[in-house]
Amino acid sequence: MGVESQFLAEYDPTAYPSVAVTVDVVVLTIRDGALSVLLVERAEHPYQGRLALPGGFVRDETLDEAARRELAEETGLRPGEDALARVHLEQLRSYGDPGRDPRMRVISVAYLGFAPSLPDPQAGGDAAKAAWFPVETVRDLAFDHGLVLADGLERARAKLEYSPLATAFLGPEFTIAELRAVYAAVWGEQLHAGNFHRKVLSVPGFVESTGETTTRGGERGGPRARLYRTGDAVLLHPALLRPTREEQVR
Amino acid sequence: MGVESQFLAEYDPTAYPSVAVTVDVVVLTIRDGALSVLLVERAEHPYQGRLALPGGFVRDETLDEAARRELAEETGLRPGEDALARVHLEQLRSYGDPGRDPRMRVISVAYLGFAPSLPDPQAGGDAAKAAWFPVETVRDLAFDHGLVLADGLERARAKLEYSPLATAFLGPEFTIAELRAVYAAVWGEQLHAGNFHRKVLSVPGFVESTGETTTRGGERGGPRARLYRTGDAVLLHPALLRPTREEQVR
DNA sequence: ATAATAGTGTCTTTTAGACAATATGCG
DNA sequence: CGCATATTGTCTAAAAGACACTATTAT
Numbered sequence: 001m002g003v004e005s006q007f008l009a010e011y012d013p014t015a016y017p018s019v020a021v022t023v024d025v026v027v028l029t030i031r032d033g034a035l036s037v038l039l040v041e042r043a044e045h046p047y048q049g050r051l052a053l054p055g056g057f058v059r060d061e062t063l064d065e066a067a068r069r070e071l072a073e074e075t076g077l078r079p080g081e082d083a084l085a086r087v088h089l090e091q092l093r094s095y096g097d098p099g100r101d102p103r104m105r106v107i108s109v110a111y112l113g114f115a116p117s118l119p120d121p122q123a124g125g126d127a128a129k130a131a132w133f134p135v136e137t138v139r140d141l142a143f144d145h146g147l148v149l150a151d152g153l154e155r156a157r158a159k160l161e162y163s164p165l166a167t168a169f170l171g172p173e174f175t176i177a178e179l180r181a182v183y184a185a186v187w188g189e190q191l192h193a194g195n196f197h198r199k200v201l202s203v204p205g206f207v208e209s210t211g212e213t214t215t216r217g218g219e220r221g222g223p224r225a226r227l228y229r230t231g232d233a234v235l236l237h238p239a240l241l242r243p244t245r246e247e248q249v250r
Numbered sequence: 251m252g253v254e255s256q257f258l259a260e261y262d263p264t265a266y267p268s269v270a271v272t273v274d275v276v277v278l279t280i281r282d283g284a285l286s287v288l289l290v291e292r293a294e295h296p297y298q299g300r301l302a303l304p305g306g307f308v309r310d311e312t313l314d315e316a317a318r319r320e321l322a323e324e325t326g327l328r329p330g331e332d333a334l335a336r337v338h339l340e341q342l343r344s345y346g347d348p349g350r351d352p353r354m355r356v357i358s359v360a361y362l363g364f365a366p367s368l369p370d371p372q373a374g375g376d377a378a379k380a381a382w383f384p385v386e387t388v389r390d391l392a393f394d395h396g397l398v399l400a401d402g403l404e405r406a407r408a409k410l411e412y413s414p415l416a417t418a419f420l421g422p423e424f425t426i427a428e429l430r431a432v433y434a435a436v437w438g439e440q441l442h443a444g445n446f447h448r449k450v451l452s453v454p455g456f457v458e459s460t461g462e463t464t465t466r467g468g469e470r471g472g473p474r475a476r477l478y479r480t481g482d483a484v485l486l487h488p489a490l491l492r493p494t495r496e497e498q499v500r
Numbered sequence: 501a502t503a504a505t506a507g508t509g510t511c512t513t514t515t516a517g518a519c520a521a522t523a524t525g526c527g
Numbered sequence: 528c529g530c531a532t533a534t535t536g537t538c539t540a541a542a543a544g545a546c547a548c549t550a551t552t553a554t
């Protein structure tokens with residue numbers, strides 16, 4: 001018995017109806033100080049006209065490649081472009097409840113992305129209207145994308161605690177104040193400037209100095225700030241914990 | 251244009267060849283003090299005779315249900331059984347590289363389980379030989395299951411730090427020493443008894459006293475230990491961090 | 501000049517971890 | 528009895544967090 005026919009014998013199409021696999025991407029960025037997510041307006045049924053996460057079917061490629069391809073298509077960035085390469089992408093989790101898509105059984109592998117400031121999306125080719133939306137204003141997404149977004153936000157908030165990925169929201173050089181603004185936007189909390197500053201510099205490998213400073217002070221005054229780039233740490237130790245949330249413990 | 255036909259128009263079978271979706275389960279338990287994983291011997295090609303994670307095709311059910319069903323089938327536990335209900339199961343991540351299964355494109359949604367001591371698996375019905383193996387002895391798994399297992403172990407180790415899930419490896423009542431043995435087995439490190447004891451009791455909601463003690467002391471002497479059950483915390487705060495691994499930070 | 505901000509200093513509280521001490525109960 | 532173990536005590540170091548202070552620069 002050949003491998004193929006044997007497999008098909010095990011694979012009873014009645015018991016296992018055909019399944020589609022898609023990737024959906026939660027790409028986050030900071031725009032005007034607000035944590036924002038890339039959404040597209042659906043052109044077709046179901047959920048026509050509703051906002052949804054960018055995504056599409058997986059082709060003959062890895063899941064990671066599918067996620068990056070979808071991201072490129074929806075942002076209108078060229079695959080080789082530097083800005084695209086600087087987006088951090090990681091798998092979030094998969095969603096496969098029967099009925100989550102009314103058309104057929106669809107398993108969606110969701111990805112989470114952290115992007116530096118990007119140009120406004122160009123509705124490149126077949127892509128529907130895409131735009132950045134502050135996450136606080138988002139509601140009534142298509143499919144179960146509201147749940148996916150919520151899971152992505154929680155992952156992002158947790159990730160900033162123990163990984164240096166906050167720097168993925170910034171350019172190659174940044175000030176401690178800019179880094180603090182990322183944490184404030186993602187966590188939705190103000191952070192104490194002095195303590196944050198000392199803490200960041202005390203974590204080995206989080207950031208390294210460039211030796212340079214900004215060419216001018218802040219908008220409303222203040223000294224020039226030193227510039228840093230991302231260090232070589234992959235884990236923050238000790239971690240930068242969110243302000244105590246005793247309430248959320250139980 | 252109907253919803254179905256419209257979908258099919260978008261879904262070009264050339265560009266998107268048919269895909270199978272499976273669940274694979276990394277179930278961990280503590281046996282004789284060693285962290286162990288449930289594996290099955292493959293009866294069929296490919297990888298005939300090799301050990302693999304238990305798993306199978308997703309039917310008309312949620313992914314979570316599929317994982318619990320596969321777990322029940324491979325352990326021989328009845329679906330309604332109490333022991334099965336006490337197994338903690340959570341989604342790990344998905345694996346979908348083209349070529350990871352030589353027969354066709356297979357996307358596998360992996361689950362991670364924490365089980366209390368279970369009876370030896372009964373090769374229930376069509377299930378292949380299943381048994382528990384100490385994770386340290388495992389090698390050469392079928393497919394990419396070695397990678398899946400490694401990811402599951404890392405998740406389990408991290409999870410013990412900030413969640414009370416270590417108690418899922420134990421019965422409903424346990425001593426602090428038993429809990430410490432779980433941490434030692436999963437992390438592969440000895441922990442200081444005195445400091446561990448005080449730390450566990452200091453974390454709000456981690457464990458609560460039953461007021462009872464064991465009926466006799468340890469095998470080789472010592473006083474009777476107090477018994478505890480799992481508390482109502484879902485997050486440990488402050489967390490129980492692994493002994494410093496400065497080395498692994500970069 | 502005024503106000504805002506970068507960066508540093510100081511102090512208190514919490515937590516981690518090393519180590520010791522005491523009491524209990526098995527063989 | 529002798530030893531292993533449960534539990535508690537003590538002390539030190541690391542880290543978190545509150546708050547104050549100085550220097551710098553935009554307006």
